[in-house]
Amino acid sequence: MFEIVSKTKLADKVWRMDVVAPLVAGKAMPGQFLIIRVDKDGERIPLTVCDFDREKGIVTIVFQTVGAETERMSRVEVGECFADVVGPLGRPSDLCDLPIEELKKKKILFIAGGVGTAPVYNQLQWLHENGVDVDCIQGARTKDLLILEDEMRAVTSNLYFATDDGSYGIHGNVCVALQQLWDEGKHYDHCVVIGPVIMMKFACQLTKKLGIHTIISMNTIMVDGTGMCGACRLLVGGEVKFACVDGPEFDGHEVDFDQAMQRSRLYKTQEGELMLRLTEGDTHSGNCGVCS
Amino acid sequence: MEIDVLKKVPVAEQDPQIRATNFDEVNLGYTKDEAVLEASRCLTCKNARCVEGCPVSINIPGFISKLKEGDVEGAYEVISLSSSLPAVCGRVCPQETQCEAKCVRGIKGEAVSIGRLERFVADTAKDMGIKPRLPEGLVKKGKKVAVIGAGPSGLTCAGDLAKLGYDVTIFEALHKAGGVLVYGIPEFRLPKDKVVAKEIENVKSLGVKIVTDAVIGRALTIDDLFEKEGFSAVFIGSGAGLPRFMNIPGEQSLGVFSANEYLTRSNLMGAFSPDSRTPIMRAKKAVIVGGGNVAMDAARTAKRLGAEVHVVYRRSEAELPARAEEVHHAKEEGIIFDLLTNPVEIIADENGWVTGCKCIRMELGEPDASGRRSPVPVEGSEFIIECDAVIMSLGTSPNPLIKTTTAGLETNKRGGIIVNESEMTTRDGVFAGGDAVTGAATVILAMGAGKSAAKGIDEYLSKN
Numbered sequence: 001m002f003e004i005v006s007k008t009k010l011a012d013k014v015w016r017m018d019v020v021a022p023l024v025a026g027k028a029m030p031g032q033f034l035i036i037r038v039d040k041d042g043e044r045i046p047l048t049v050c051d052f053d054r055e056k057g058i059v060t061i062v063f064q065t066v067g068a069e070t071e072r073m074s075r076v077e078v079g080e081c082f083a084d085v086v087g088p089l090g091r092p093s094d095l096c097d098l099p100i101e102e103l104k105k106k107k108i109l110f111i112a113g114g115v116g117t118a119p120v121y122n123q124l125q126w127l128h129e130n131g132v133d134v135d136c137i138q139g140a141r142t143k144d145l146l147i148l149e150d151e152m153r154a155v156t157s158n159l160y161f162a163t164d165d166g167s168y169g170i171h172g173n174v175c176v177a178l179q180q181l182w183d184e185g186k187h188y189d190h191c192v193v194i195g196p197v198i199m200m201k202f203a204c205q206l207t208k209k210l211g212i213h214t215i216i217s218m219n220t221i222m223v224d225g226t227g228m229c230g231a232c233r234l235l236v237g238g239e240v241k242f243a244c245v246d247g248p249e250f251d252g253h254e255v256d257f258d259q260a261m262q263r264s265r266l267y268k269t270q271e272g273e274l275m276l277r278l279t280e281g282d283t284h285s286g287n288c289g290v291c292s
Numbered sequence: 293m294e295i296d297v298l299k300k301v302p303v304a305e306q307d308p309q310i311r312a313t314n315f316d317e318v319n320l321g322y323t324k325d326e327a328v329l330e331a332s333r334c335l336t337c338k339n340a341r342c343v344e345g346c347p348v349s350i351n352i353p354g355f356i357s358k359l360k361e362g363d364v365e366g367a368y369e370v371i372s373l374s375s376s377l378p379a380v381c382g383r384v385c386p387q388e389t390q391c392e393a394k395c396v397r398g399i400k401g402e403a404v405s406i407g408r409l410e411r412f413v414a415d416t417a418k419d420m421g422i423k424p425r426l427p428e429g430l431v432k433k434g435k436k437v438a439v440i441g442a443g444p445s446g447l448t449c450a451g452d453l454a455k456l457g458y459d460v461t462i463f464e465a466l467h468k469a470g471g472v473l474v475y476g477i478p479e480f481r482l483p484k485d486k487v488v489a490k491e492i493e494n495v496k497s498l499g500v501k502i503v504t505d506a507v508i509g510r511a512l513t514i515d516d517l518f519e520k521e522g523f524s525a526v527f528i529g530s531g532a533g534l535p536r537f538m539n540i541p542g543e544q545s546l547g548v549f550s551a552n553e554y555l556t557r558s559n560l561m562g563a564f565s566p567d568s569r570t571p572i573m574r575a576k577k578a579v580i581v582g583g584g585n586v587a588m589d590a591a592r593t594a595k596r597l598g599a600e601v602h603v604v605y606r607r608s609e610a611e612l613p614a615r616a617e618e619v620h621h622a623k624e625e626g627i628i629f630d631l632l633t634n635p636v637e638i639i640a641d642e643n644g645w646v647t648g649c650k651c652i653r654m655e656l657g658e659p660d661a662s663g664r665r666s667p668v669p670v671e672g673s674e675f676i677i678e679c680d681a682v683i684m685s686l687g688t689s690p691n692p693l694i695k696t697t698t699a700g701l702e703t704n705k706r707g708g709i710i711v712n713e714s715e716m717t718t719r720d721g722v723f724a725g726g727d728a729v730t731g732a733a734t735v736i737l738a739m740g741a742g743k744s745a746a747k748g749i750d751e752y753l754s755k756n
């Protein structure tokens with residue numbers, strides 16, 4: 001079974017867990033994800049593989065509680081087990097395919113937003129282990145929501161912070177920070193952006209203007225994660241792609257973000273009701289009309 | 293009981309009005325008296341043509357003769373010589389184009405209801421606790437075989453290999469074994485606990501290990517199975533799970549689904565139940581595009597979830613590829629068939645939600661290469677069916693994951709894995725069968741391929 005061997009709260013609603021999952025840990029590469037079912041009636045929840053220990057057969061996940069299933073996940077304690085963990089799924093990050101010498105020649109910038117920091121951390125760590133030095137901007141609404149700061153510092157020499165309210169690092173969002181770095185003469189030829197879709201959309205608009213090749217990672221709705229259902233489809237360069245097998249990383253200048261945001265609202269009403277049922281018990285059925 | 297020998301003994305079914313609101317099985321199956329009566333219609337032909345129609349050549353007059361004597365156990369043994377999934381096949385085989393199409397009774401009257409008899413025998417044998425067993429005095433071969441995919445082909449191959457003394461492990465990508473039998477075909481046609489789960493238990497009781505949550509090609513490659521995990525042969529039964537879309541405008545709108553997604557949510561994730569934690573769209577008016585079994589299953593599921601349902605198919609009724617019984621049941625349940633009609637665009641509101649499906653009328657033109665008259669659009673005949681959901685059931689193709697991660701494994705241009713007469717692929721020691729080889733086909737063919745591959749693997753391992 002998939003036992004949880006450690007659990008830490010990183011920020012409000014953000015958790016980190018180490019889970020025993022030897023098949024995933026054995027093959028995982030940066031950029032890939034896994035799917036968890038909390039218990040035998042659980043939904044299939046896709047989460048990025050944030051770290052892995054091949055010898056011990058352990059994977060690390062970092063997740064934010066946004067709905068009923070992630071809330072349930074956060075209630076599972078050390079020593080307890082998830083019903084299912086399957087992976088690694090999706091394609092490894094393109095960076096992993098390039099020869100190390102070539103990577104070393106590139107000027108690479110990572111932009112991490114919110115829980116997107118976790119997958120970025122995994123890639124930075126891999127690059128660090130292979131002797132590739134890159135820059136990174138880590139953004140959040142406010143200082144308290146910044147996660148994994150020490151871990152991030154350990155794997156990148158140039159780590160910049162950006163907070164919307166100016167409570168830490170550069171005052172402004174990640175786009176403001178990137179423009180500032182660029183104006184200071186820091187020029188990049190490859191950028192990886194992972195975070196909320198809206199952030200990736202605006203960051204891509206900027207990197208396009210600046211002429212920086214940009215890769216993003218899509219968090220679409222998923223069911224199987226193996227290419228079987230098409231729930232995860234999105235438009236990339238006008239073509240239909242399945243995030244779970246063709247991605248989750250894509251060329252950020254080709255992705256139709258507006259449509260992707262629209263599609264993520266598909267089950268919002270139903271998911272909202274489930275969350276209310278979980279947090280407020282069955283008293284809230286949505287039938288009395290008081291709240292609508 | 294009086295019978296008209298020209299007609300099948302009727303079988304009890306749930307009332308169409310009632311069953312259109314629940315997910316319980318539609319066909320209630322024969323009682324023993326009914327089964328014996330129906331069996332008495334069989335003429336026990338010497339050169340039984342029904343057997344020629346059966347893809348796995350079940351000795352049909354043989355099992356029916358046993359049934360005539362009331363010997364269900366004997367009948368089950370006869371079927372078991374050729375099939376390992378009779379309770380499934382009795383329910384889902386297209387008998388009207390296979391065994392029953394050839395039955396001599398069909399020349400003047402209705403064919404013997406071979407499917408219902410097969411199902412009766414299998415269900416009764418289950419109720420009596422009859423299970424496949426390992427042969428007595430079986431000598432273990434001391435060799436390990438890996439089976440990829442726990443669908444009909446994989447389960448059958450694994451079961452047969454276990455009976456030959458091999459140590460067999462099935463690797464299944466999903467969290468539940470069964471393949472299409474659990475994620476595709478709905479409960480009202482194929483009960484999951486009563487039938488599918490029992491078949492899987494039977495395979496396990498032969499000593500087969502099933503590892504779920506294991507995606508071969510990702511978690512382990514076929515090379516890993518040989519080199520690191522110590523398997524001596526591999527069977528690929530990974531099915532044809534990749535859905536097709538039409539590539540028409542508006543297909544990304546909210547409310548457009550592949551039948552695979554819709555059925556997986558309902559069946560595998562149990563979303564048909566209001567208690568399920570996996571959401572599913574409960575449409576008011578749904579358009580189902582396609583005319584196969586998958587389309588019928590999606591249509592009847594949408595109906596049961598409360599929608600008015602239109603099946604849109606570009607050819608005419610005669611060409612509907614679905615089993616005749618499914619079309620008949622769908623009509624009884626109030627599903628509307630818009631034939632000779634093809635979608636050209638999906639229309640959505642400003643928030644992206646589907647509001648309609650623009651279609652064009654079709655007419656049948658000249659016969660194409662396959663001999664079927666191909667449909668051609670009638671110019672200027674476009675019209676809109678208002679709806680809030682469109683479910684694409686256009687067929688599926690094999691998933692390329694295993695091919696792309698296995699050097700030397702060759703496929704044809706439709707993505708099907710190429711095999712020789714003993715079901716061996718272009719990679720030594722790697723066998724394949726079922727939909728992964730043929731493209732979307734049937735349970736009985738997948739089962740048959742699993743059996744034949746087990747034989748091929750045994751011959752291969754006996755030599756090597």
Ligand SMILES: Cc1cc2nc3c(=O)[nH]c(=O)nc-3n(C[C@H](O)[C@H](O)[C@H](O)COP(=O)(O)OP(=O)(O)OC[C@H]3O[C@@H](n4cnc5c(N)ncnc54)[C@H](O)[C@@H]3O)c2cc1C
Binds near residue numbers: 062068119272275
């Ligand atoms: C490849 C991939 C990798 C991911 N990696 C991570 C990760 O490392 N950490 C993490 O916290 N989350 C990650 N996600 C997102 C995570 O899967 C969702 O947050 C989770 O499924 C929500 O489930 P829920 O039942 O708790 O919420 P739901 O009740 O399903 O949803 C609650 C709200 O969140 C929105 N929502 C639903 N699904 C998503 C989604 N996929 N992305 C964004 N919003 C969504 C809904 O519209 C709804 O408003 C990843 C998703 C994908 C596809």
Ligand SMILES: Cc1cc2nc3c(=O)[nH]c(=O)nc-3n(C[C@H](O)[C@H](O)[C@H](O)COP(=O)(O)OP(=O)(O)OC[C@H]3O[C@@H](n4cnc5c(N)ncnc54)[C@H](O)[C@@H]3O)c2cc1C
Binds near residue numbers: 384440469615
């Ligand atoms: C909705 C629907 C209705 C149908 N109705 C009928 C009917 O009425 N009658 C009929 O005869 N046929 C019907 N069929 C077709 C029939 O179900 C299939 O032909 C049959 O199931 C094929 O069996 P299989 O073993 O080849 O593959 P599948 O049943 O597809 O099983 C393949 C299994 O392999 C697993 N898998 C795939 N890739 C990997 C991997 N990389 N690693 C590990 N596991 C993997 C899959 O998850 C799956 O469980 C229907 C199909 C569908 C979709």
Ligand code: SF4
Binds near residue numbers: 333334343394397
């Ligand atoms: S062809 Fe018909 S009548 Fe003859 S053996 Fe087969 S089922 Fe019986």
Ligand code: FES
Binds near residue numbers: 231
């Ligand atoms: S999640 Fe089903 S195809 Fe991608």
